[in-house]
Amino acid sequence: MSSRQLDHFVSDKPFDPMAVEDLTPEQERLYLASQWQLMWWKLRRHRLAVVSGLVLLVFYLVAILAEFVAPYDLSYP
Structure with missing residues (x-):
């Protein structure tokens, strides 16, 4: 060993459960943030994830608007 x-x-000081710890504005923002906000902040830092999400959004919009985007009608020979 x-x-x-x-x-x-x-610490040699006695523990006081009622003591209030002073937080910086940044610490307070993180402490009060919801799980969704924390996830969004982390996702926004990854450029590839944001670009991939935008590409998926475009694909979904094209699928939803396929009737309008299609150059020909289904009955067109």
Whole structure:
């Protein structure tokens, strides 16, 4: 076994569960964000994911508007 000292810290102050921790505005924004907001912020940082999502959106729109986008009617010979 190693006699190396562990690298953790224990405070000498008594624990106060009612103490309020001061948060920076950035920490408060992350703390109050919903899971959807956290997921959206993370997704927006990935350019490939955003571009792929836009391509899928275009494909879905073309599929929905296929009747309008098609150059010929189905009965056209």
